Amino acid sequence: MAYVAIADRDHELEHHDPTTFITKYIWSQDHKVIAIQYGITAVFVGLIALVLSGMMRLQLGFPDSFSFITPTDYYQFITMHGMIMVIFLLTALFLGGFGNYLIPLMIGSRDMVFPFMNMLSFWVYLVSVLVLLASFFVPGGPTGAGWTLYPPQAILPGTPGTDWGIVLMLGSLAIFIVAFTMGGLNYVTTILQARARGMTMMRLPLSLWGIFVATILGLLAFPALFVSAVMMTLDKAAGTSFFMPAILSMGQQLDHQGGTPILFQHLFWFFGHPEVYIVALPAFGLVSDLLSTHARKNIFGYRMMVWAILAIGGLSFIVWAHHMYVSGMNPYFGFFFATTTLIIAVPTAIKVYNWVLTLWQGNIHFTVPMLFAIGFIFTFTHGGLTGIFLGNVVVDLPLSDTYFVVAHFHMVMGVSPVLVVFGSIYHWYPKMTGKMFNQTLGKWHFWLTFLGTYSIYLPMHYLGFQGVPRRYFAMGDTEFMPESAFALNQSITISALFVGVVQLLFLYNIIVSLKNGKDAGPNPWKATTLEWQTPDTPPKHGNWGHELPEVHRWAYDYSVPGYHDDFIPQNVPANAAPAASEHGSDT
Amino acid sequence: MSEAVMTDTGDVLPGDADGVVADFAADKQTFHVPWGKAMMWFFLLSDTFIFGSFLTGYMTVRMSLRDAWPVPSEVFALSFGGEPIPLILIAIMTFVLISSSGTMAMAVNMGYRGDRNKAFWLMMATAAFGAMFVGMQAFEWTKLIVDEGVRPWGNPMGAAQFGSTFFMITGFHGLHVSAGVIYLIVVGRRVKSGFYERTRGNYEMVEIAGLYWHFVDLVWVFIFAFFYLW
Numbered sequence: 001m002a003y004v005a006i007a008d009r010d011h012e013l014e015h016h017d018p019t020t021f022i023t024k025y026i027w028s029q030d031h032k033v034i035a036i037q038y039g040i041t042a043v044f045v046g047l048i049a050l051v052l053s054g055m056m057r058l059q060l061g062f063p064d065s066f067s068f069i070t071p072t073d074y075y076q077f078i079t080m081h082g083m084i085m086v087i088f089l090l091t092a093l094f095l096g097g098f099g100n101y102l103i104p105l106m107i108g109s110r111d112m113v114f115p116f117m118n119m120l121s122f123w124v125y126l127v128s129v130l131v132l133l134a135s136f137f138v139p140g141g142p143t144g145a146g147w148t149l150y151p152p153q154a155i156l157p158g159t160p161g162t163d164w165g166i167v168l169m170l171g172s173l174a175i176f177i178v179a180f181t182m183g184g185l186n187y188v189t190t191i192l193q194a195r196a197r198g199m200t201m202m203r204l205p206l207s208l209w210g211i212f213v214a215t216i217l218g219l220l221a222f223p224a225l226f227v228s229a230v231m232m233t234l235d236k237a238a239g240t241s242f243f244m245p246a247i248l249s250m251g252q253q254l255d256h257q258g259g260t261p262i263l264f265q266h267l268f269w270f271f272g273h274p275e276v277y278i279v280a281l282p283a284f285g286l287v288s289d290l291l292s293t294h295a296r297k298n299i300f301g302y303r304m305m306v307w308a309i310l311a312i313g314g315l316s317f318i319v320w321a322h323h324m325y326v327s328g329m330n331p332y333f334g335f336f337f338a339t340t341t342l343i344i345a346v347p348t349a350i351k352v353y354n355w356v357l358t359l360w361q362g363n364i365h366f367t368v369p370m371l372f373a374i375g376f377i378f379t380f381t382h383g384g385l386t387g388i389f390l391g392n393v394v395v396d397l398p399l400s401d402t403y404f405v406v407a408h409f410h411m412v413m414g415v416s417p418v419l420v421v422f423g424s425i426y427h428w429y430p431k432m433t434g435k436m437f438n439q440t441l442g443k444w445h446f447w448l449t450f451l452g453t454y455s456i457y458l459p460m461h462y463l464g465f466q467g468v469p470r471r472y473f474a475m476g477d478t479e480f481m482p483e484s485a486f487a488l489n490q491s492i493t494i495s496a497l498f499v500g501v502v503q504l505l506f507l508y509n510i511i512v513s514l515k516n517g518k519d520a521g522p523n524p525w526k527a528t529t530l531e532w533q534t535p536d537t538p539p540k541h542g543n544w545g546h547e548l549p550e551v552h553r554w555a556y557d558y559s560v561p562g563y564h565d566d567f568i569p570q571n572v573p574a575n576a577a578p579a580a581s582e583h584g585s586d587t
Numbered sequence: 588m589s590e591a592v593m594t595d596t597g598d599v600l601p602g603d604a605d606g607v608v609a610d611f612a613a614d615k616q617t618f619h620v621p622w623g624k625a626m627m628w629f630f631l632l633s634d635t636f637i638f639g640s641f642l643t644g645y646m647t648v649r650m651s652l653r654d655a656w657p658v659p660s661e662v663f664a665l666s667f668g669g670e671p672i673p674l675i676l677i678a679i680m681t682f683v684l685i686s687s688s689g690t691m692a693m694a695v696n697m698g699y700r701g702d703r704n705k706a707f708w709l710m711m712a713t714a715a716f717g718a719m720f721v722g723m724q725a726f727e728w729t730k731l732i733v734d735e736g737v738r739p740w741g742n743p744m745g746a747a748q749f750g751s752t753f754f755m756i757t758g759f760h761g762l763h764v765s766a767g768v769i770y771l772i773v774v775g776r777r778v779k780s781g782f783y784e785r786t787r788g789n790y791e792m793v794e795i796a797g798l799y800w801h802f803v804d805l806v807w808v809f810i811f812a813f814f815y816l817w
Binding site for chain 1: 611612613614615616617618620622625626629630632633634636637639640641644647648651652653654739740746747748750751752755759
């Protein structure tokens with residue numbers, strides 16, 4: 001018996017609508033509610049991480065002025081800030097948040113393929129967040145090992161939080177991986193198996209290509225983190241020596257013997273580098289849709305964009321040791337990994353050129369989402385270029401432990417994805433809530449954030465060239481550091497605190513607009529993708545009312561000559577509009 | 588060159604590489620399988636990376652050691668009154684687990700034929716083989732811990748990492764087998780009670796459980812090769 005696709009037997013299936021408050025909003029299996037639960041939780045922990053970074057900046061800009069920030073606190077702040085931002089904010093928000101919300105709507109299905117597992121995914125994620133946050137309240141506090149958690153120091157006395165903090169951190173990561181796996185299997189299966197009639201893979205909006213490939217990366221990369229977490233937990237709790245060489249600690253010979261710390265670094269970065277693209281690829285995808293929609297022009301080179309996403313995803317698994325040039329691994333590795341790293345610049349550059357060419361001669365509307373999308377092109381190009389510096393072994397060696405690296409990765413995987421997060425929240429906010437946000441406040445939010453982040457991170461490059469080391473609690477009197485470096489640090493701190501406070505504009509805007517916003521209508525941006533064509537706004541349970549949509553064209557029919565509107569939604573039949581939609585392949 | 592394939596519903600699909608392209612370019616769904624089966628494949632792919640990381644981690648640790656590694660054929664030998672026979676217990680365990688894959692495959696066959704009773708009993712046989720495997724593993728662990736003094740942090744025969752990696756990897760695999768036994772019992776009971784007859788009208792769930800079971804088997808072959816034979 002051949003299997004009949006869901007789109008062909010929708011009428012046979014019963015759709016049970018949830019009726020009580022609890023099944024609708026708390027134990028909900030609706031992907032849209034789960035997405036918002038994921039989003040709110042992620043933004044909440046993200047705010048905690050933002051406050052932590054502000055505390056670090058206070059110490060760096062004005063050393064010795066704040067008695068409540070001790071060196072121990074400082075290292076705990078660094079660790080928690082990094083881990084929360086990378087895993088619990090960005091990964092969860094892009095895949096759990098946007099992935100959950102957009103996948104079923106954009107492919108024209110009623111929900112994820114396994115809604116119950118999807119719900120579990122959120123609640124397990126919440127447990128991992130609670131375990132992580134619990135480490136603030138245990139004796140010794142959270143771990144201060146740095147977000148890379150390198151052994152041996154991560155589990156030896158002298159590092160903050162070696163009693164409880166590190167165990168909770170590793171446990172929280174393992175729980176997060178379980179949650180991600182349940183969600184990720186859903187996302188991949190839904191995109192591959194539950195698309196609407198006419199929705200081929202090559203008609204998917206680029207947002208979904210980004211989310212799809214990022215999820216696959218996650219499913220294949222998180223196992224390495226899981227394994228290293230298990231091994232380090234055993235090293236800590238059961239006295240094994242996977243990562244622990246024979247070592248003297250505080251004058252005492254420890255029981256450990258014969259382990260290899262470099263193994264942890266390999267496992268960690270085998271996860272850690274794809275993780276960069278788990279965060280970046282959804283951002284690439286979302287920003288492509290934002291640019292195309294608000295420039296009223298089809299995305300330039302759709303096929304190339306898809307292949308570039310796939311190529312970047314594949315290459316991201318063979319570049320990990322470029323994080324380890326200074327680790328003491330075999331120098332020949334450096335040659336290999338530098339080569340693969342620089343090759344990644346090719347598909348990435350294709351994407352950047354295509355974004356710019358999408359804007360070229362477009363009918364650009366400077367809406368709030370568009371501003372954030374264009375801002376992303378700047379910050380990403382900037383951060384990507386410094387990445388080419390750091391990908392070379394000889395350039396990396398002197399810069400590796402300086403603020404140049406801090407500036408690089410904050411530009412490329414901090415600021416850039418966060419700008420896309422803001423742009424995308426503004427873009428889809430009318431669909432999620434039915435209300436329009438305050439555009440003026442949104443524009444203030446963009447300009448202050450965009451210029452503010454530049455005033456934070458541009459000077460950091462310069463500090464890096466001067467050799468200012470990263471991860472130091474205080475610089476003290478060092479000869480090679482001129483007085484101006486300290487002045488610069490103060491200015492960075494003031495900018496950072498300012499940018500942090502500016503984010504209140506965003507929170508204020510999205511909360512107040514829930515009540516005071518004007519009705520947005522079903523399709524305020526005149527976008528082509530399916531989620532804007534739902535019968536209700538915000539979409540109800542089941543998304544599509546009685547009939548599943550049918551797709552007749554790609555997602556980028558903007559400004560097609562001879563049509564009465566400047567956009568043709570994906571579900572408009574071919575005979576109702578010019579046949580220009582087939583040019584999805586002419587790049 | 589591609590050969591056309593006729594499906595059960597009479598659709599003609601291209602074979603070979605063209606078929607792959609056609610599948611992937613199709614609308615509605617990429618693979619002509621139920622959701623659960625597709626998802627199980629993706630899960631197993633992810634799980635492969637977990638075991639792959641465990642095994643590469645173990646090999647890296649072992650290769651960078653200076654202490655001598657205990658000789659597996661001596662450690663894992665068992666004597667029945669006479670000379671110790673190397674790896675005899677592991678050989679039996681492997682035989683049991685491979686046999687369980689055979690009964691599993693037969694259960695899938697019976698499921699598709701709609702023979703609920705036979706499918707159920709074959710699944711129970713598979714679960715029993717699995718339970719036997721876990722039982723023998725428990726015996727092996729006990730012998731190593733109690734008689735030979737092997738601990739995760741050290742052992743009298745050589746490098747401490749022998750015990751660490753052994754307990755970690757076989758333990759993680761044993762958890763997989765135990766979970767599989769429970770999974771088989773749950774699915775088997777539903778097969779017997781006619782649950783799938785009522786809700787889906789087919790026995791794909793048996794095959795999905797089978798995929799998992801074969802995977803756990805396959806992983807054991809690698810653990811056997813890399814841990815016991817090296």
